[in-house]
Amino acid sequence: MNIHKFVMPEVIFGNASIQQVGESCVRLGATNVFIVSDPGVMEAGWLDVIVRSCRQAGLSYTTFHDITINPKDKEVEKGCRIYLENECDAVIGVGGGSSIDVAKAIAILVTNGGRIHDYEGVDKIRYPLPPQVMVPTTAGSGSEVSQFSVIVDTEAEKKMTIISRSLIPDIAIIDPETLSTKSPHLTASTGLDVLTHGIEAYVSLAATPLTDVHAKNAISLVAEYLRPSVASKMNLEAKINMAMACLQAGLAFSNAILGAVHAMSHAVGGKYNLLHGAVNSILLPHVMEYNLLANPKKFADIALFLGVDIRGMSNMEAGNKAIEHVKQLTMDIGTPQRLADIGVEKDQLKRMSVSAFHDTCMITNPRDVTIEDIEELFRKAW
Numbered sequence: 001m002n003i004h005k006f007v008m009p010e011v012i013f014g015n016a017s018i019q020q021v022g023e024s025c026v027r028l029g030a031t032n033v034f035i036v037s038d039p040g041v042m043e044a045g046w047l048d049v050i051v052r053s054c055r056q057a058g059l060s061y062t063t064f065h066d067i068t069i070n071p072k073d074k075e076v077e078k079g080c081r082i083y084l085e086n087e088c089d090a091v092i093g094v095g096g097g098s099s100i101d102v103a104k105a106i107a108i109l110v111t112n113g114g115r116i117h118d119y120e121g122v123d124k125i126r127y128p129l130p131p132q133v134m135v136p137t138t139a140g141s142g143s144e145v146s147q148f149s150v151i152v153d154t155e156a157e158k159k160m161t162i163i164s165r166s167l168i169p170d171i172a173i174i175d176p177e178t179l180s181t182k183s184p185h186l187t188a189s190t191g192l193d194v195l196t197h198g199i200e201a202y203v204s205l206a207a208t209p210l211t212d213v214h215a216k217n218a219i220s221l222v223a224e225y226l227r228p229s230v231a232s233k234m235n236l237e238a239k240i241n242m243a244m245a246c247l248q249a250g251l252a253f254s255n256a257i258l259g260a261v262h263a264m265s266h267a268v269g270g271k272y273n274l275l276h277g278a279v280n281s282i283l284l285p286h287v288m289e290y291n292l293l294a295n296p297k298k299f300a301d302i303a304l305f306l307g308v309d310i311r312g313m314s315n316m317e318a319g320n321k322a323i324e325h326v327k328q329l330t331m332d333i334g335t336p337q338r339l340a341d342i343g344v345e346k347d348q349l350k351r352m353s354v355s356a357f358h359d360t361c362m363i364t365n366p367r368d369v370t371i372e373d374i375e376e377l378f379r380k381a382w
């Protein structure tokens with residue numbers, strides 16, 4: 001039998017768990033924390049909650065929120081300078097994947113030095129990172145439990161995927177109540193990112209029984225709860241279940257890695273400042289169609305997890321139903337259907353195909369791909 005490895009942080013999950021952030025940092029030995037958030041998190045009031053919790057725990061703190069969606073290398077460098085100037089000794093990331101990925105990237109630079117570009121790829125980090133506590137507020141990226149950080153290389157106009165066990169936060173605090181301040185638009189796109197994590201992890205070449213169980217639950221929860229979560233900010237049952245879906249999808253993909261959807265989406269996100277989940281959702285059905293041949297049984301399982309009655313169907317038929325089901329979900333919640341609709345230019349597809357081919361996430365895609373195959377997929381999605 002193959003050796004299976006499964007890594008994850010301490011997880012604190014539940015309503016009002018955000019109040020435990022200060023105490024969690026103290027448990028890790030922190031005295032002076034660096035809090036990374038973004039303007040949306042501040043506006044929603046969650047930064048104030050974090051600051052209050054840190055004060056109550058007797059911590060000094062510095063806040064940093066100078067970041068954008070698809071966070072950039074320069075933002076990480078600026079954050080690193082401020083962290084060092086203020087002699088901080090731990091990081092808190094609060095918000096969506098951008099805040100959390102920047103918090104992790106700053107943690108790399110403050111103890112390892114150099115530029116963030118030096119750490120692109122797998123296991124390039126040499127020295128231990130400061131304590132990391134992450135508080136997601138979007139139910140999307142899963143970065144709070146993952147060994148990933150994705151940062152834009154602004155010169156090369158591409159996303160760098162950094163993968164290392166050092167990037168698994170010490171503590172992930174997941175409070176479903178934070179999801180009540182998200183817009184329906186953001187809920188839809190981040191929810192489809194969760195679905196993409198579940199599906200790509202389930203069919204990944206690095207999937208194991210330990211990742212499959214989390215991927216399966218994540219897919220089923222999204223199928224049941226994403227529509228009601230988009231429909232109502234106040235549907236707490238839907239929010240709790242989407243937060244759980246995000247957590248489980250994060251555990252699955254952190255350990256099984258991803259596939260062509262994320263490799264291609266990273267290439268798009270390096271050039272265009274678009275919502276990661278919206279790009280994924282356009283690419284996902286096309287990539288599923290392409291990958292179906294590689295593992296029809298697993299795609300039939302996905303149909304089952306999505307709630308399709310697959311009795312009497314061949315695995316290929318059931319797999320095709322899964323693809324239809326995913327397309328229907330994206331239409332029901334109103335996310336964009338074509339890359340052209342969100343501003344991607346046709347003359348960029350070739351260049352982005354080369355970039356996607358070299359993305360770390362492509363290594364675990366279940367079907368072999370060439371640069372020409374990727375370009376064909378981009379054209380279908382355009």
Ligand SMILES: [Fe+2]
Nearest residue numbers: 141193197276
């Ligand atoms: Fe993602």
